[in-house]
Structure formats: C-alpha cells, structure tokens
Amino acid sequence: MTEPEFAATGVRIGKRLRSLTRAGQVRIEDGRLQLLTSYGSEIDSAPVQAVRASRPWFAHEDRALADLNGTRYTLTLGEYDPAPGKPGPPSARRFIEAVRRAAGRGH
Secondary structure (H helix, E strand, O other): OOOOOEEEEEEEEEEOOEEEEEEEEEEEEOOEEEEEOOOOOEEEEEEHHHOEEEOOOOOOOOEEEEEEOOEEEEEEOOOOOOEOOEOOOOHHHHHHHHHHHHHOOOO
C-alpha cells in the first residue's frame, strides 16, 4: 500500500449548514480524494482531477471548500505544527496545494 499524498485526521466535514462529522479524515491517495468519517466509512470520493478545492474568503485560515461530484463540502482542518516552536502553514493551504499537485494543476 502506498503512502497517501495528503492525510488529515480530526477534520470537521460539513455539507451546507449540516455537520457530517466532527472528527473525519481527508485523504489523497492513488489519484483520488476521499472524505471519511471517524470510523473510516466513506462520505464521498472523486478522482482528484474532478475536485475543486478553494478557501472561502470570509473564513478562518483552517477552513477549505471541496467540490466533489457536484456537492460542496466545508472542511475545518486545523493548524499544522511541524516542530515545537515552528508554526507551519495552515492545513487548509496544505490541502489545497496537495489537491492541485495531485491533479497536476500547479505547485
């Protein structure tokens, strides 16, 4: 089994105003983006080339939007801290960059 290109746990995943999970998982692996519940059940998945990922202009830096199969999901990913005392880029930015890299759209 290959190492995922992006993996985040403890992700709040919502659809419109409804929360689907407060501790979900987001994975990019083998050219697919998967949104999973905390138990590992699939909420939705799509080929990464068909996914549109962005950051809402009005939200905190830990939030991202992901459009999969015609459905818009809000993701609250939290902060990423690679080493004590050294803050890294917000996970939302890392997620968006990972989607673009996996789809071959830049970075």
